[in-house]
Structures are given as C-alpha cells and as structure tokens.
Amino acid sequence: MTPPQAGALRLVARTQGARIPKPPLGLAAWSPTADAIAVLLDAGAPSVASVAAQLPPSTSLPSGTPVFVLGKAAVKPSFWRLFAGDVAMPRAARCTALLSRGYVDIGADADLVWGHAP
Numbered sequence: 001m002t003p004p005q006a007g008a009l010r011l012v013a014r015t016q017g018a019r020i021p022k023p024p025l026g027l028a029a030w031s032p033t034a035d036a037i038a039v040l041l042d043a044g045a046p047s048v049a050s051v052a053a054q055l056p057p058s059t060s061l062p063s064g065t066p067v068f069v070l071g072k073a074a075v076k077p078s079f080w081r082l083f084a085g086d087v088a089m090p091r092a093a094r095c096t097a098l099l100s101r102g103y104v105d106i107g108a109d110a111d112l113v114w115g116h117a118p
Helices: 047-050 092-102
Strands: 010-013 035-042 066-070 104-108 110-117
Touching: 047 092, 066 092, 092 104, 092 110
Parallel strands: 010 035, 035 066
Antiparallel strands: 066 110, 104 110
16 A cells, blocks of 8 residues: 655654664655654553554544654663564554544555554
8 A cells, every 4th residue: 555645754752762764655754843753652552452542633633634653662762672673563553543533535555554544
C-alpha cells in the first residue's frame, strides 16, 4: 500500500531526550508547523491500549489530517541504551490503536502505519 503524500511532517513524542529519527516519506527534516503529524511511540508494552494512549484523539484534529505512526519506538536515554537496538512496535497494534481512536482510511506498509482524522 502506498502512504498518503505529505509535504511536511510534525513529530509528536512523549519521551524527552530520545534520539529523534529521520522523517519518513523521503522528507529532509521535521517541521514544527506541519499539519500532518508523525507519532514516535514510547518503548514499552506493545499493546493496543498503550499505543492508543499515545495517539491524539482523532476528534482533536482537523478533518482529513494524516497521522503516521512510526514503526520504531523511542527508548529513554540511559547508559544501557548504547548497547540496545531499536524497539519495533507491532504493525497490528498500531493499526488497531488508530482504529480504536477513531481514525479512518487506515493503511500500512513495511514500517509505517497511517490513518486520517474523520
């Protein structure tokens, strides 16, 4: 499936001090003023409930706003982080979390999951 086009993406993350990933979709940089958002999840239990709790409610966004959920989760900075790899979040949990928060037109590709505010 092909992800929707986004000229710019704003990164939303709860973990402070985490390593910021490169933007997806071939974008060069994150934009703090972009309408489309990408969510960097916190590493932890990869359950639907924990992923859904980190997503903005679909009703809080303008209709049609694309929301992308990144496949790798943020790990809090620590000494041991130097030796740990990235934490992958299951695609099924991310898609189901978008659905449970009220997003529509949900899709996924190899590492990216997306939906739109209704």
